[in-house]
Amino acid sequence: MASIALSRVGKSFGTHSVLSEVDLDIKDGEFVVLVGPSGCGKSTLLRMIAGLEDITSGTLTIDGQRVNDLKPKDRDIAMVFQSYALYPHMNVADNMSYSLRLRRRSKEVIAAAVSAASGKLGLDPYLERRPKALSGGQRQRVAMGRAIVRKPKAFLFDEPLSNLDARLREQMRAEIKRLHAELGATSVYVTHDQIEAMTLASRIVAMNAGSVQQIGAPLDLYDRPANLFVAGFIGSPGMNFLEGRCEQGPENSTVVLSRGYRLPLSVRIPAADGETVTLGIRPEHVTVAPDGQIDAAVELVEPTGLGIILHLIVHGESFKLFTTDRALLQPQATLRINLPKERLHVFDQSGNRLAVM
Amino acid sequence: MSHPEAVRSGAARKPAMRRFADAAEPWFYAAPVLTLIVAVMLVPLLLGLSYAFRDIQLLNPFSGAFIGLEHFKTLARDDAFYRALKNTLWWTGASVFLQFALGLVLALLLDKPFPGRGLAQALVFLPWAVPTFLAGLNWAWLFNPVIGPLPHWMAALGILSAPDNILADPHLAMWGPIIANVWWGIPFFAITLLAALQAIPRDIYEAAAIDGAGPLQRFLSITLPFLAPTIAITILLRTVWIANFADLIIVMTNGGPADRTQIVASYIFTQAFRRLDFGYASAIALVLLVLLLAYSMLIVVIRQRLIEKD
Amino acid sequence: MTGRILMTIAHRAAILAYIVFALFPLFWLLKVSVTPNDLLYSEGVRLWPSHTTFEHYRFVIENSAFPTFFKNSLIVACSTSVAVTVLSSLAGYALSRFRFRGKYAIVALMLITQMFPLVMLVAPIFKMLSPLGLTNSLTGLVIVYTAFNVPFATFLMQSFFDGIPKDLEEAAMIDGASRFIAFRQIILPLTLPGIAATLGFVFTAAWSELLFALMLISGNTSATFPVGLLTFVSKFSVDFGQMMAAGVMALIPACLFFLLIQRYLVQGLTAGAVKG
Known part of the structure; x- marks a missing residue:
């Protein structure tokens, strides 16, 4: 296993930059998830680590060795593709052993490695089958098996679960986590699914529009999003945002919402008096109370089984509330809600975090 | 992994080499084909262009001199050339139109599923696999009253007054190669159009049927617009190809009788092959090339106009 | 109803x-x-x-040069189709998988070769080949036919390569293969139907070619089937039975190849190519 370090790594086509200066240190055995909306550059970054895309600027090192100019085959990494990229003309065993055969390992070594991997993944009954004769989940396992037989320095995953149905996706997610615990392999995992990111990662790299937004442990990103993008992207349903004006007091600041609601904060935030700020609060942190401070019109009620998502209109803006209180399933036109101040996030006009209560 | 030291120093020393190797890689794959095309097509093409301005006769060792526009002056006064030009229009126009119309009908017929479609498809496409010289000979024999049935049948139907060989009749001879060409070329249009037909998403037809469109309306408002690009490009390429396609004529009539079936392409071949006058043949070829280029440009311009109108 | x-x-x-x-x-x-x-x-x-x-067939096989013509044509058509398929799969792969400067120039060059009348080349090619001793030789024919067929075959192969996901060779390269090994061991085996189709098209084309064979070949020893048959027809145009027996023989290999490729015709041919 190995560490991977990116230092000011960037990519551009001519003058058009698709990825700007990424700094990232991946420690030996860490599971790092690159997450972001499609087109944010996460797959490009992964492919640069794999050697499938050129690195325009910066340095990529694996185990301290600069690999910018190494071909993929010389980097000793394994990759699981979204499409699985299984070789259709080879059976499962041959698919898994291809890399070892290319390295001219002995027959015994290959047989041992394949049987170990297939045992781990429950593929023993399928070794003679062609990929065409396998189900989606089995193909996914073969793709994983092909990666683990090699004992590479690092595993790269490019949205490996997005072609599976929801049930199977959950199951494989747990399996990947179990395999990682067992093998302790350095892994870089790309996904657009923030639940996958939260559940699998030891660290998440949130990306948007070709640049890194925040790097941190999953709960860090959930609890202390660095900016509006991360705040909105992590968590489901997404965080609610309300605009307001900051009023500085001697001990704390107060945010005044558009209709004059005053929300005193517990600290003083570093903002000028009268500056416009954005308040954020997660739907699961909003509370309903008969004496609530804010009026909300109920637009839609979505029961999810576990709880209820209420689509509200607050000050003409859409606002979501998540609750496990089934009493709220009763149709009603308006509600009064509270925004607990210890759960508020405050962002400045450029979207960066000012404070978390 | 195995030789980290070697790899590290290599990577540090040779990024320029690596960059060069990366840039050269596609050329490594394409080089053999490019070499061949340049050596056997491009160079002869340029050489042929130069022949048009030189006096090159294979059997005359004193030929080879640069003679300027002499060939073109001769050509301007060459009645046989003008006849060939007219014949080319006739030959190309009739062949392309009939091949396309019959090919489209065939493609529409084959687009419908029916039992035995695979076999029927293989059988109707078979003429396309027949070598052109054989197609030519085959049809020449069919038109020959001694062994072929066609003259007798046509006479019986009253199309011909007597069972004669139409290839020997100056007024009808051109129909011989045209029919052979249509027979041979229908599959090409049918295959191309069938593939385009099958690429039309079925749900569009279903949506149109639900919206209340009848079969004719579906054909006019869905099938034709979807086929239009394929039709346009196929007809353009095919027209150029057929204008150059001399095999059938050379095999069936050799340009006769009385030059009535001589097209420009077969005239070029006759000049080069029978009279061994390479210079004059190249001059005619150059004129043909210019005409075909002008035709292609015209089509492209018209197409552009139509697109801009939309 | x-x-x-x-x-x-x-x-x-x-x-x-x-x-x-x-x-x-x-x-x-x-x-x-x-x-x-x-x-x-x-x-x-x-x-x-x-x-x-079957008297006509017996006569043609025993008493004429047609077996030689048949053999010559077979040699020419087989060599040409193999050569074209090898070369065009390399070039088609380059067009399908690489983005590089000069790619559009290559495509344009190949399109041009499809536009001009090949009869233009009859005279210059004869002039070029004769000092090299390649007229009246099967090798000369193979070279000429290979060049003529390679542009179309390249477009055809490109369209087949385009149909194979890029992921596969990327996976192979990560597994430790160089690009060429990935091409040979992963991509080529998956292109076998395309290769069969290309072989078939080129074989048929080379088997049928008449004008250049007429121009470049004289005499019976290296005549191909079309040349032989046409010479036969113009010399003894009364022995219809024998000529048609020879014609049927010329038809057989072409039909065999047609049967081989016909199921790829509609999917394969039109994928990227509109030329016959």
Whole structure:
């Protein structure tokens, strides 16, 4: 296993930059998830680590060795593709052993490695089958098996679960986590699914529009999003945002919402008096109370089984509330809600975090 | 992994080499084909262009001199050339139109599923696999009253007054190669159009049927617009190809009788092959090339106009 | 309901008419080739002779140069199709997988070669090949045919490569293969149907080519089938039975290859190419 370090790594086509200066240190055995909306550059970054895309600027090192100019085959990494990229003309065993055969390992070594991997993944009954004769989940396992037989320095995953149905996706997610615990392999995992990111990662790299937004442990990103993008992207349903004006007091600041609601904060935030700020609060942190401070019109009620998502209109803006209180399933036109101040996030006009209560 | 030291120093020393190797890689794959095309097509093409301005006769060792526009002056006064030009229009126009119309009908017929479609498809496409010289000979024999049935049948139907060989009749001879060409070329249009037909998403037809469109309306408002690009490009390429396609004529009539079936392409071949006058043949070829280029440009311009109108 | 039945009948009848039109000339070729000489004129337009004979075939095989022509054509067509397939898969792969400067120049060059009349090249190619001793030689023909067929075959192969996901060779390269190994071990095996189709097209084209063979070959020893048959026709244009027997023989390899490729025709041919 190995560490991977990116230092000011960037990519551009001519003058058009698709990825700007990424700094990232991946420690030996860490599971790092690159997450972001499609087109944010996460797959490009992964492919640069794999050697499938050129690195325009910066340095990529694996185990301290600069690999910018190494071909993929010389980097000793394994990759699981979204499409699985299984070789259709080879059976499962041959698919898994291809890399070892290319390295001219002995027959015994290959047989041992394949049987170990297939045992781990429950593929023993399928070794003679062609990929065409396998189900989606089995193909996914073969793709994983092909990666683990090699004992590479690092595993790269490019949205490996997005072609599976929801049930199977959950199951494989747990399996990947179990395999990682067992093998302790350095892994870089790309996904657009923030639940996958939260559940699998030891660290998440949130990306948007070709640049890194925040790097941190999953709960860090959930609890202390660095900016509006991360705040909105992590968590489901997404965080609610309300605009307001900051009023500085001697001990704390107060945010005044558009209709004059005053929300005193517990600290003083570093903002000028009268500056416009954005308040954020997660739907699961909003509370309903008969004496609530804010009026909300109920637009839609979505029961999810576990709880209820209420689509509200607050000050003409859409606002979501998540609750496990089934009493709220009763149709009603308006509600009064509270925004607990210890759960508020405050962002400045450029979207960066000012404070978390 | 195995030789980290070697790899590290290599990577540090040779990024320029690596960059060069990366840039050269596609050329490594394409080089053999490019070499061949340049050596056997491009160079002869340029050489042929130069022949048009030189006096090159294979059997005359004193030929080879640069003679300027002499060939073109001769050509301007060459009645046989003008006849060939007219014949080319006739030959190309009739062949392309009939091949396309019959090919489209065939493609529409084959687009419908029916039992035995695979076999029927293989059988109707078979003429396309027949070598052109054989197609030519085959049809020449069919038109020959001694062994072929066609003259007798046509006479019986009253199309011909007597069972004669139409290839020997100056007024009808051109129909011989045209029919052979249509027979041979229908599959090409049918295959191309069938593939385009099958690429039309079925749900569009279903949506149109639900919206209340009848079969004719579906054909006019869905099938034709979807086929239009394929039709346009196929007809353009095919027209150029057929204008150059001399095999059938050379095999069936050799340009006769009385030059009535001589097209420009077969005239070029006759000049080069029978009279061994390479210079004059190249001059005619150059004129043909210019005409075909002008035709292609015209089509492209018209197409552009139509697109801009939309 | 009756309307639908009538439509179905009309549809089947139209298909049948096409089949008859397509097959009749070939049927007639076969018929005359097995008709004994004495019945050829007396029975005229009868659809099948009252008795048949293989005498014409026997004569052609034993007493004429056609076996040589057949062998020459087979050599030329096989060599050409193999050479073209190898070269065009390399070039088609380059066009399909690489983005590089000069790619559009290559495509343009190959398109141009498809536009100009090949008869233009008859004279210059003769002039170029004759000092090299490549006229009157099968090698010369193979070189010329290979060059003529390579542009179209390259576009064809490119369209087949385009249909194979890039992921596969990327996976192979990560597994430790160089690009060329990935091409050979992963991509080529998956392109086998495309390769078969290309082989078939080129074989048929080389088997059929007439003009350049006429120009470049003189004399019987290296004549190809088309040249031989045409010479035969212009010299002894009365022995119809024998000529048609020879014609049927010329038809056989082309038809075999056609059967080999016909199921790829509609999917394969039109994928990226519109030329015959």
